[in-house]
Amino acid sequence: MNNRIKRSTVLSTLAFTMASLSLPASSQTEAQNWDSVLQQAQGQTVYFHAWGGSQEINRYLQWAGKEIKSQYGVTFNHVKVSDIAETGSRLLAEKAAGKNEGGSVDMVWINGENFKSMKDNALLYGPFVSTLPNWQYVDKTLPVDSDFSEPTDGLEAPWGVGQLVFIHDTDTLNNPPMSYMEMLNYAKAYPNKLSYPKPPEFHGTSFLKSLLIELTDNDPALSKPVSEADFAGVTQPLWNYLDEFHKVAWRGGKQFPAGTAETIQLLDDGQLDLAITFNPNAVFSAQANGNLSPTTNAYAMNSGALSNIHFLAIPWNANAKAGALVAINFLLSPQAQSRKGDINIWGDPSVLSKQHLTGSAAQTQQFKSVAEPHPSWQSALEQEWLKRYGS
Incomplete structure (x- = not known):
């Protein structure tokens, strides 16, 4: 499949998902757009497929789920997987079956080969990253627009540094x-x-x-x-x-x-x-x-x-796109990133600029990168x- 076909497939997928999400017209302000997302997210349930092999990460996501429910009325369920490639296979099967809405996966934690595979097969919703209110806090000096040398094209939001x-x-x-x-x-x-x-x-x-x-x-x-x-x-x-x-x-x-x-x-x-x-x-x-x-x-x-940077993305056929957008935006907030970076909780290095972080998250160690x-x-x-x- 050549790049022109891939891009047109992604664009047509985006047009479909934007229509299904019913976001306001682009002429309206970003604040109004986000207010509409928040309203649509109310009462939705987000199924987040993510690696489940760490007690620290699992506990952090339990905390995040409680906060997302309390602040936004969105139920956040961590679906534990041993390898996110399993989720990629599930999405490919839904694509092959023509299941273009009401999908079983609302959010994924991905990077590298899994991102490239999902991107090449038009399995991702977006671009959405720059529409997130908390995108403003992200440290743009990090390689947040590239994933294992593959351009992210706004299809996945950076979440942490590995x-x-x-x-x-x-x-x-x-x-x-x-x-x-x-x-x-x-x-x-x-x-x-x-x-x-x-x-x-x-x-x-x-x-x-x-x-x-x-x-x-x-x-x-x-x-x-x-x-x-x-x-x-x-x-x-x-x-x-x-x-x-x-x-x-x-x-x-x-x-x-x-x-x-x-x-x-x-x-x-x-x-x-x-x-x-x-x-x-x-x-x-x-x-x-x-x-x-x-x-x-x-x-x-x-x-x-x-x-590398690890990322959060939304499948093209997610059942709760608005809820997933709200959840990702929360996970990029100074509150959530400071807790995630707390060395006594998870200690995952943040993608936010240091001035937006509190506690030990602002001092977490990083080594020379390869x-x-x-x-x-x-x-x-x-x-x-x-x-x-x-x-």
């Missing part, structure tokens, strides 16, 4: 490996003490991408759509590394943690010397909840931390990893 970092206990490992080659040497010196989540789990795939970037000195091919000609040559150092690493990894590389929560548990139990997370402040919330020792600390490799590869590399890496090591 960075791939490691957690260690300073009591047992005071000088952690600062590069992936040091990590391999450490694993050989101390077998059965390092691992990573099993791809295609998000943190496992992120580990593969971060490792590949360092091993290839960020090969320029990684910023372009993957090709069969490039893939084998560019990724060979990755497979050579993993072949060596798995021999000395936790459980001999025959079993892998299910996700970041399990690596944190294994670190706390003393089975692993490093846990992995995509939130540089997750260590603080884990300490506050008693899941990690106060002597634990997060760090990034010397080369930097794989970084850009994500083109989203097409993700699926290719996952498939090859599963072929080599998935059994």
Whole structure:
């Protein structure tokens, strides 16, 4: 499908969804438009599909749901999924069935490959981002209009900043490996003490991408759509590394943690010397909840931390578009972003400018950024990893 066809499909989808939402004419003021959205949202129920693998995030969303109900009369239901690709498949099935209204999904938490897939298949409502009253508070110096090098085109609103970092206990490992080659040497010196989540789990795939970037000195091919000609040559150092690493990894590389929560548990139990997370402040919330020792600390490799923005979007056929707009706008408010960034609650780095934040959210730590590869590399890496090591 060429870009002209894609754009026309998105525009026709937008025309349909705008009509179904019955927003006022563009000649009216933005305030009047938003008042109309608030009125339509009253009494709606929003089904928000989002990863459910973190107690801290789940508790935060429970709080957000109570606030959205209290302030706007909108019921906010967190539908927990293990991989948002499951939601993408559901939306594709609804598209194929011609279900262009009354869809089962009202909001999604996405980025990267999942966003590109939904965008390419015209599964998203919008553009809507610049119509949100709280858009004014977003830090525009962040890459909030691009997702893994794919332009967002106003189809998803930035929600937070993610960075791939490691957690260690300073009591047992005071000088952690600062590069992936040091990590391999450490694993050989101390077998059965390092691992990573099993791809295609998000943190496992992120580990593969971060490792590949360092091993290839960020090969320029990684910023372009993957090709069969490039893939084998560019990724060979990755497979050579993993072949060596798995021999000395936790459980001999025959079993892998299910996700970041399990690596944190294994670190706390003393089975692993490093846990992995995509939130540089997750260590603080884990300490506050008693899941990690106060002597634990997060760090990034010397080369930097794989970084991206994560986003909120609305499917083209959402049943509660107005409610979803209200919910997203609330989640971008200084109140919600300050609570989300509180290191004792979630600690997710905010997308708002610092002057709009209160408490620890205004001081959350971030590391030197390493850009994500083109989203097409993700699926290719996952498939090859599963072929080599998935059994």
